[in-house]
Amino acid sequence: MRTEQQDRAASAVELRRVSKSFGPVVAVQEFDLAIRRGEVLTLLGPSGCGKTTILNMIAGFEVPSSGEIRIDGKPVTAVPPYLRDTGMVFQSYALFPHMDVFENVAFGLKMRRLAKGAVAAEVARALEMVKLTGLEGRRVRQLSGGQQQRVALARAIVIRPKVLLLDEPLSALDKNLRAEMQIELKELHAKTGLTTVFVTHDQGEALSLSDRIVVMNRGEIQQVSAPIELYRHPANGFVASFVGEINRLPPARCTLTGGDAVFELAPGLSLAVPRRPELAVWDGRRVNLFVRPEQMAIADASSPGQACVKVRVVTHVYQGTHTLLRVDGGALGLLQLRIPGSEVIERAPVGSEIEVTLDLAQAVVLAD
């Protein structure tokens, strides 16, 4: 059993009841978070949720209105940015336009008054890590977006910061490059082991890059979980709908019978699911059911016993590996299904009436 003391010592960064207001606008409220040494922690939320403000407060660009920030166990709330030893990658990269690649990466080392030879060796090592060896003499303006991104990364990691801060670093890249950089970021983290705080509004990026995700909304933490846990067991309706696609069914009354849990969604429309221990708390209460598009399928002979509803097909959205099927479920509202392949476009044309199954055993149940 770990003590709280040990946990504190293991934290690379710690925010204690941190709040930040800009005039009357509360950007961050009573934020409590311990970032573990070596982990990739993502701050995920819609724009304006306060995630960038948190990052700026860790870097020292913003001063909390109240609360305390610690890096490596030492309070830094009043320490200016240049003495904090954090490495930040900005959304726009913010490379120095009057310096070449080498000078950009060497900047932090020169500020630390490293000897010339050591600077050259460290820069070479960092550029090799981001696969930019040979571009030392290039002007920043001559680099592609992806290369600028790598220079920004090299510049931040070369100083071996106590924490690496990434502010939506992939958002300026096109889609293919973004996927490539996601993989490289993962590899880079494996090589450096740097404690990393990653800010994004892209749930896909968050799920694929993080050890833990902090979902934020309106300056407050909604949930802190590992990606799989977050996707499977969102803590509330906001998290459920923000992380991944999900269908929110209308409020239902949950009644436990002998072997089933029955959700009455509308008069005459009830769905039953085999009883599970964790459903016991919902007996007799109004709940919201959330079903992911991949947890629904078109009913066929192989799916007896599953909850089944009649729907009308509204549109198909073909996406290569799968097809999104939007259907009108009557009292259930509009629902989205994710069906592998494209056969469904032929099988269930627009306007046709079909039966679909909902895998309620996987569904998320939350209080209404």
Next chain:
Amino acid sequence: MSPIFAARLRAALFWGPVGLILLYMTIPALVVVMTSFSPSELLEFPPAGLSLRWYARALSYPDFRNGFANGLIVTTFASTAALAVGSAFAYLVDRYSFRGRAALEAVLSSPLIVPHFTTGFGFLLLGAELGLTRSYAIVIAAHVLLVLPFVVRSVYVSLKNIDPRLERAAANLGASPGRVLARVTLPLLLPGMAGGWLIAAILSLTEFTASLYVTEARTQTLPVAMYGYIREYSDPTIAAISALLIIATTLLMLLANRYLGLRRILAIDAH
């Protein structure tokens, strides 16, 4: 109406007015330059022939030579002093909010409102009071004041064009505020400062109204010497020296544009 005719009509409707505006803007300079090549003793337009004799006279005329040398002295000191003061002001106004900031901005642009002869007259009276009458110091002081708004504007625009995230990035990498200024802000500001200096130099070199009050025979600048000349003589020498001044200024502007990018200095970019 055929499409070709329509296109020609559109071109004519565009180039006609544009050509007229260009002509209007350049015609005084054209008349002066053409007159400068006149072989005749008289200021006449159009000239009857082609001669360089007035250029030879302009370049050898002692008052013009002294005036130009004086102008260089005044310009060098005035533009440099204006650059130092103006940059500091621009930095202050851009980076800090303080009581009286709006008032400071207004005062800094006041030379655009106060007529040059008022400024010149004021410095003449002030110089007399301080015992500096018609010294270089008083000429330079007047010129600093006159060119200051242009320097401030140029540096201010350059400051606005610096991405504040660059300074944050430098601080994040361990640069103290002083080193951020020395390693990032100032180097990025340099083109704007050089451009501001050059504009100040051109304005100072060609300034006449205020200079007329604060200079005397020993310290007079080229425009004042030119005014003195035209009061005594009426030959094309004055046209020749004017043409030389136009050419020199044009060259300076072209150089500035080539190496500093005046577009960047005179307008705020979108990031």
